Amino acid sequence: MAKVISSSAPGKVILHGEHAVVFGKNAVAVSVDLKTTVEIKSDPNSAFVMLNLIDFKCETKWPLTDFVEFGIEHPSCSLEFSDDISLKFEKMLKNASRKEAIDSICAFLFLYFGLSDKYCKSKRIPLNVYVSSLLPVGAGLGSSAAFSVSLTGALVKIFDLEESLDFISQTAYQVERIFHGRPSGIDNSICTYGGAILFKNGTIQEHVKRSNLIPIILVYTNVPRNTKKLVKLTSDRKQKYADVVNNIMNAIDSISLMAWKYIKGENVSYEIETLVEMNQHLLNSIGAGHSSIDRVVNIAKNYEFQAKLTGAGGGGTVIIHLPRGNPSQAFVRFD
Numbered sequence: 001m002a003k004v005i006s007s008s009a010p011g012k013v014i015l016h017g018e019h020a021v022v023f024g025k026n027a028v029a030v031s032v033d034l035k036t037t038v039e040i041k042s043d044p045n046s047a048f049v050m051l052n053l054i055d056f057k058c059e060t061k062w063p064l065t066d067f068v069e070f071g072i073e074h075p076s077c078s079l080e081f082s083d084d085i086s087l088k089f090e091k092m093l094k095n096a097s098r099k100e101a102i103d104s105i106c107a108f109l110f111l112y113f114g115l116s117d118k119y120c121k122s123k124r125i126p127l128n129v130y131v132s133s134l135l136p137v138g139a140g141l142g143s144s145a146a147f148s149v150s151l152t153g154a155l156v157k158i159f160d161l162e163e164s165l166d167f168i169s170q171t172a173y174q175v176e177r178i179f180h181g182r183p184s185g186i187d188n189s190i191c192t193y194g195g196a197i198l199f200k201n202g203t204i205q206e207h208v209k210r211s212n213l214i215p216i217i218l219v220y221t222n223v224p225r226n227t228k229k230l231v232k233l234t235s236d237r238k239q240k241y242a243d244v245v246n247n248i249m250n251a252i253d254s255i256s257l258m259a260w261k262y263i264k265g266e267n268v269s270y271e272i273e274t275l276v277e278m279n280q281h282l283l284n285s286i287g288a289g290h291s292s293i294d295r296v297v298n299i300a301k302n303y304e305f306q307a308k309l310t311g312a313g314g315g316g317t318v319i320i321h322l323p324r325g326n327p328s329q330a331f332v333r334f335d
């Protein structure tokens with residue numbers, strides 16, 4: 001019988017701790033109300049697997065027989081990322097009509113074969129998979145993590161597996177490695193569990209479902225960037241100026257812990273806006289800045305608001321913190 005399922009995951013904003021979290025420091029992230037949705041229609045009478053990445057205008061279709069043949073050449077696919085992943089799927093990726101979508105198609109194949117081989121006796125089922133998102137891609141709002149989490153969730157459902165959030169987050173982490181190399185794990189965690197998290201050393205330290213409201217404006221600089229390259233840039237700086245950068249990372253760690261107290265609703269004696277201002281300077285000093293970010297930060301300052309980059313930086317999105325109370329009053333100040 002034909003079956004239709006769907007699964008969605010939110011994007012995220014890192015409030016404090018980006019880059020430092022890659023080196024084992026604390027970071028704070030919240031989910032945002034912009035989602036990626038995956039819908040799967042499975043018709044047992046079909047003889048194809050189809051993946052439609054709607055935002056990329058990229059539809060890829062394979063005869064089911066290709067999936068069966070692939071399984072004969074590559075038995076027992078794993079759900080652990082490996083560096084040769086795109087080589088392994090090279091033949092199947094030839095069907096892709098758009099180069100920019102290769103990683104996403106590779107992610108789909110990795111999940112399909114991994115789940116099928118590990119948990120479903122290598123069953124190959126015909127599927128029509130549709131992915132669409134309200135998140136801008138490459139803007140620092142976790143589009144790759146929302147994609148990885150929602151696709152994992154949808155395939156877990158269609159293969160009739162147990163839908164545990166821990167399993168979805170851990171599997172999505174392996175998918176994230178296709179996009180980012182060695183991510184900290186904060187993005188797949190917040191996009192799976194939602195709410196607000198304090199994250200360190202690959203694990204959620206604390207999770208709150210409803211946090212102290214932090215009114216922010218998200219401003220996209222219109223400068224797309226690549227997370228993997230930016231993490232490499234800050235890591236190179238850390239290697240060359242180890243003492244200096246370690247101290248900066250420790251300072252960011254302290255900011256994250258102070259911001260977390262505020263988010264949990266504790267009474268704090270410091271201003272959250274000052275933490276934002278300090279963190280933006282620290283992020284600039286490790287190479288995550290960009291002139292487009294500075295421009296937004298300076299415009300915000302003209303209106304007496306503090307702003308900082310979020311995510312990897314190098315363009316992407318800037319968050320402007322609004323004062324507590326009535327955020328709509330703050331908007332009036334931006335005429």
Ligand SMILES: Nc1ncnc2c1ncn2[C@@H]1O[C@H](COP(=O)(O)OP(=O)(O)OP(=O)(O)O)[C@@H](O)[C@H]1O
Binds near residue numbers: 100142
């Ligand atoms: N809606 C989508 N459909 C298909 N692929 C997507 C979608 N959203 C994201 N992706 C994949 O994720 C990649 C973007 O990942 P990248 O890490 O550069 O940006 P981001 O996740 O938006 O930013 P950050 O990781 O800093 O939050 C895209 O190039 C694409 O391969």
Ligand SMILES: C[C@@](O)(CCO)CC(=O)[O-]
Binds near residue numbers: 014020140184311
């Ligand atoms: C820049 C970074 O800290 C955040 C990307 O959203 C990278 C990571 O945590 O993997």
